Amino acid sequence: MPFETKLALFAAVVLLSVFAGFIWKTRTGRANLVKSGELVDLSKLEATKNGAKVSKYGRKVTFVQFSTEVCSQCRQTARLLGEVEARHKDVLHVEVDVTNRLDLAAHFKVLQTPTTLVLDSTGRVKSRIGGAPKPNVIAHELEKLEVI
Amino acid sequence: MSSTANGTTPAGIDPRGPRFGAGVTNVLSVVIFFLALDSDRINQSAAYLLLVLAAVLFAVGAFFGTGAHPYSWLYKKLVRPRLGAPKELEDPRPPQFAQAVGLFVASVGIVLQAVGVQYGVAIAAAALFAASTLQAYFAYCLGCQIYLALKRAGIIRAS
Numbered sequence: 001m002p003f004e005t006k007l008a009l010f011a012a013v014v015l016l017s018v019f020a021g022f023i024w025k026t027r028t029g030r031a032n033l034v035k036s037g038e039l040v041d042l043s044k045l046e047a048t049k050n051g052a053k054v055s056k057y058g059r060k061v062t063f064v065q066f067s068t069e070v071c072s073q074c075r076q077t078a079r080l081l082g083e084v085e086a087r088h089k090d091v092l093h094v095e096v097d098v099t100n101r102l103d104l105a106a107h108f109k110v111l112q113t114p115t116t117l118v119l120d121s122t123g124r125v126k127s128r129i130g131g132a133p134k135p136n137v138i139a140h141e142l143e144k145l146e147v148i
Numbered sequence: 149m150s151s152t153a154n155g156t157t158p159a160g161i162d163p164r165g166p167r168f169g170a171g172v173t174n175v176l177s178v179v180i181f182f183l184a185l186d187s188d189r190i191n192q193s194a195a196y197l198l199l200v201l202a203a204v205l206f207a208v209g210a211f212f213g214t215g216a217h218p219y220s221w222l223y224k225k226l227v228r229p230r231l232g233a234p235k236e237l238e239d240p241r242p243p244q245f246a247q248a249v250g251l252f253v254a255s256v257g258i259v260l261q262a263v264g265v266q267y268g269v270a271i272a273a274a275a276l277f278a279a280s281t282l283q284a285y286f287a288y289c290l291g292c293q294i295y296l297a298l299k300r301a302g303i304i305r306a307s
Binding site: 001006013014017020021022024071075098 | 185241285288292
């Protein structure tokens with residue numbers, strides 16, 4: 001194989017990798033509107049907060065974070081949303097471990113963890129965040145649901 | 149059932165360690181890629197052996213944890229002392245899983261080449277380059293991220 005061909009192949013691999021990296025960087029952690037407005041039953045999800053089961057929604061907002069045992073950004077996401085919860089009394093953050101609940105992962109079409117659903121006061125899904133949420137994204141969600 | 153939600157997770161590691169390791173893998177995969185595409189038989193053999201070496205290193209990380217990995221030792225000795233404390237610690241299980249994914253990719257390349265696929269090693273090197281680029285420069289662990297997708301597809305079983 002001539003050297004130029006090898007270089008061109010390598011350049012293609014580099015471009016694809018870097019392109020994929022930038023695509024991921026721009027898309028991850030953003031909130032997407034959910035039109036279905038599905039009602040989420042926290043007790044059916046076996047949602048937990050610090051290991052204890054939770055069934056009641058937050059007064060204005062509930063963040064439902066889907067996690068797995070193998071998840072590089074679930075910890076930092078839980079910490080970020082936990083801090084938001086601590087600052088605003090109308091906010092609840094719960095976690096759902098889908099490692100062994102693939103039925104839930106399939107139902108909510110969760111392909112990556114963390115995936116976070118933003119519920120309103122009545123438990124209906126308003127938006128969905130794939131990956132570790134960017135802080136300004138969380139602030140915007142709180143504004144939309146009139147927490148701040 | 150151990151869970152990310154109930155606080156039974158293992159002690160955290162410095163997330164820059166796996167990223168440093170991915171950087172080394174990144175460079176290694178470039179070397180393998182060019183050697184594999186060389187017309188010289190000796191260079192092709194060298195590429196094959198380097199991919200076997202990469203597979204062995206992945207196996208160490210996959211079976212004994214990233215803490216046992218030689219790159220982790222390099223990081224602690226050479227890089228970590230020059231950096232400040234990490235902002236946040238990371239769960240050690242995702243990078244360990246990613247090592248297993250790396251082992252799988254390297255093994256596929258080795259087997260393809262062994263059964264006569266001309267560019268088996270080069271294809272594996274390109275895949276490893278892409279994944280290690282995302283991990284090292286974008287802090288995106290592709291190997292970790294596909295865990296749930298693989299589980300849902302039934303490719304890996306319940307833990």
